[in-house]
Amino acid sequence: MATLGAHAVLPPPLTSTSDPPPLFDGTTRLYISYSCPFAQRVWITRNYKGLQDKIKLVPIDLQNRPTWYKEKVYPENKVPSLEHNGKVLGESLDLIKYVDVNFEGTPLFPSDPAKKEFGEELISHVDTFTKDLFISLKGDAVQQASPAFEYLENALGKFDDGPFLLGQFSLVDIAYIPFVERFHIVFAEVLKHDITEGRPKLAAWLEELNKIDAYTETRIDPQEIIDLFKKRFLKKPNLVGRRDSPDSVHPILKAQGRTTSMATLGVQAVRPPPLTSTSDPPPLFDGTTRLIPCCTSVIIAPMLNELQDKIKLVPIDLQDRPAWYKEKVYPENKVPSLEHNGKVLGESLDLIKYVDANFEGTSLFPGDPAKKEFGEFLISHVDTFNKDMYSSLKGDAVQQGSPAFEYLENALGKFDDGPFFLGQFSLVDIAYIPFFERFQLIFADVFKHDITEGRPKLATWIEEVNKIDAYTQTRMDPQEIVDRYKKRYL
Numbered sequence: 001m002a003t004l005g006a007h008a009v010l011p012p013p014l015t016s017t018s019d020p021p022p023l024f025d026g027t028t029r030l031y032i033s034y035s036c037p038f039a040q041r042v043w044i045t046r047n048y049k050g051l052q053d054k055i056k057l058v059p060i061d062l063q064n065r066p067t068w069y070k071e072k073v074y075p076e077n078k079v080p081s082l083e084h085n086g087k088v089l090g091e092s093l094d095l096i097k098y099v100d101v102n103f104e105g106t107p108l109f110p111s112d113p114a115k116k117e118f119g120e121e122l123i124s125h126v127d128t129f130t131k132d133l134f135i136s137l138k139g140d141a142v143q144q145a146s147p148a149f150e151y152l153e154n155a156l157g158k159f160d161d162g163p164f165l166l167g168q169f170s171l172v173d174i175a176y177i178p179f180v181e182r183f184h185i186v187f188a189e190v191l192k193h194d195i196t197e198g199r200p201k202l203a204a205w206l207e208e209l210n211k212i213d214a215y216t217e218t219r220i221d222p223q224e225i226i227d228l229f230k231k232r233f234l235k236k237p238n239l240v241g242r243r244d245s246p247d248s249v250h251p252i253l254k255a256q257g258r259t260t261s262m263a264t265l266g267v268q269a270v271r272p273p274p275l276t277s278t279s280d281p282p283p284l285f286d287g288t289t290r291l292i293p294c295c296t297s298v299i300i301a302p303m304l305n306e307l308q309d310k311i312k313l314v315p316i317d318l319q320d321r322p323a324w325y326k327e328k329v330y331p332e333n334k335v336p337s338l339e340h341n342g343k344v345l346g347e348s349l350d351l352i353k354y355v356d357a358n359f360e361g362t363s364l365f366p367g368d369p370a371k372k373e374f375g376e377f378l379i380s381h382v383d384t385f386n387k388d389m390y391s392s393l394k395g396d397a398v399q400q401g402s403p404a405f406e407y408l409e410n411a412l413g414k415f416d417d418g419p420f421f422l423g424q425f426s427l428v429d430i431a432y433i434p435f436f437e438r439f440q441l442i443f444a445d446v447f448k449h450d451i452t453e454g455r456p457k458l459a460t461w462i463e464e465v466n467k468i469d470a471y472t473q474t475r476m477d478p479q480e481i482v483d484r485y486k487k488r489y490l
C-alpha cells in the first residue's frame with residue numbers, strides 16, 4: 001500500500017543499541033515514533049511546508065528506547081521533540097506552531113482574525129476531543145463518541161471557502177487528523193460503524209485530507225492501529241460482543257448496497273451444512289445432478305437459471321474433507337465439481353459454460369459473434385487477472401493492482417447496451433465477480449482503498465451485480481473473507 005511503501009524509504013527507528021546522532025551539531029532533528037499520533041502532527045507540518053531537507057526525521061523505537069534519548073535529548077522521554085538551534089522543544093501542539101512560525105514554506109495558520117480565533121479555540125479543544133473519544137471506548141462507543149464527531153461536523157460548517165476546519169488546510173486539521181484517522185479505522189473495523197455516516201462534512205474533510213501527500217505519507221498500516229487499540233483500549237467484553245452482533249452492518253457491506261448483515265439475511269441458514277470427514281457420501285450416481293461448490297462463481301449459474309431443483313448443492317468442508325470425495329467423486333479432490341449424467345466434471349470456467357449449455361433457463365452467453373469473441377477473450381483472461389491481483393498483495397497493492405482494475409474498467413467500455421461486460425449479464429460477469437468481490441473487500445479493509453474510485457464503469461458494474469439475487473445469495477460473510485485473506489496472503 002502507498003502508505004507502507006512510503007515507509008520503505010524512511011529511516012529505521014533507533015533502538016536501545018543505536019548510537020545517538022551527533023547532537024547539537026546544528027542539524028534540526030524531529031524525533032518521532034512512526035506510530036505516535038502526536039508526533040504525526042509535527043511530521044505532517046514538516047512535510048507540508050516542504051522542510052524535508054531542513055528538518056531531519058529521527059524515528060525512535062518507543063518499546064526499546066535508547067537511554068541517551070532521555071539523558072541527552074529530551075528529559076520528558078516522549079515523542080515528538082524537536083532539536084533546533086541548540087535547544088530541544090516538546091509538545092506537539094506547541095511544535096506545529098513553532099515549525100510554522102520559524103521555518104519557511106506555506107503558512108499554516110490564517111491571519112484573518114475570525115479564522116485565527118476559531119482556530120485557537122479548536123486547537124485548545126483537541127485534547128478534550130481525543131480524551132472523550134478514548135473514554136467512549138470503555139462504554140457504548142458509537143453512542144458516547146457521537147457528540148465529539150458532531151462537534152467536528154459542526155465546526156466544519158463554520159467557514160465555507162474550503163472543506164477544511166478553517167476553510168483552507170491549516171494546523172487545526174493537522175491537530176485533529178491523526179486521532180480522527182485512528183478512530184475512523186477502529187470504529188469501522190471493530191465496531192462496524194462508519195463515523196462519517198450522516199456527517200457529510202466529516203466525510204468530505206477526510207476525503208480531501210486523503211489527497212494531501214504530506215499527510216498520507218505519515219499514515220501507518222491500519223492493521224497496526226487496530227491491533228494496538230485492541231490490545232490497549234478495547235478489552236471490554238461489550239465491545240467484543242458488538243463485533244459479532246448480527247445487527248451491526250460492516251461498512252463495506254453498506255458500500256456494496258447491503259443493508260443488513262449476513263447473519264440477519266439468514267443466507268447461511270438456507271444453505272446445507274458442509275459435509276466433513278465423518279459425513280457419509282450422498283447416494284452417488286443415482287441420477288441426481290450434484291454440484292460441489294467452492295468460491296461462489298459456479299453456484300450462480302444454476303441459481304440464476306432457477307435450477308435449484310435440478311442441481312443439488314453439496315458443500316463440503318475443505319478443512320475436514322471427506323475421504324470419499326477424492327476416492328469416489330472427484331480424484332482431483334478440488335471444488336467445484338459437478339456430478340451429472342453418470343460423470344463428474346471439474347474446473348469452474350468449464351462448468352459455468354457446461355451448466356449454461358446443458359440446462360434450461362436464460363442463456364448466459366450471447367449469440368452475437370463480437371460479444372462471443374470478446375466474452376471468450378475475457379474469460380480466458382480471468383486467471384491472469386487473479387494471479388496479478390494475488391501478487392499485488394505482496395507489494396504495494398494499490399499501485400500494483402491498478403493495471404488489473406484498469407483492464408476491467410476498459411473492458412466495461414466495450415459494449416454500451418448495459419452495465420455488464422457484454423452489455424447484459426453473462427458468464428463473463430460470473431467468472432470475475434467472486435474474485436472481484438474479495439479484492440474489493442480486501443482493498444477497502446486492509447489498504448483503505450476503494451478500487452472503484454476514479455473507475456465509474458467498475459462502480460456501476462459492481463452496483464448492478466449487487467442487485468442480482470442469484471449472486472448475492474452466494475456471498476460469504478465479508479468478515480470471514482477478510483480474516484481468511486489476512487491469514488493466507490497478507
Ligand SMILES: N[C@@H](CCC(=O)N[C@@H](CS)C(=O)NCC(=O)O)C(=O)O
Binds near residue numbers: 078091
Ligand atoms: N502531550 C504530548 C504527548 C506525547 C506523547 O504522549 N507521546 C507518546 C507516544 S504517542 C510517548 O512518547 N510516550 C512515551 C512515554 O510516555 O513514555 C504531545 O502532544 O507531544
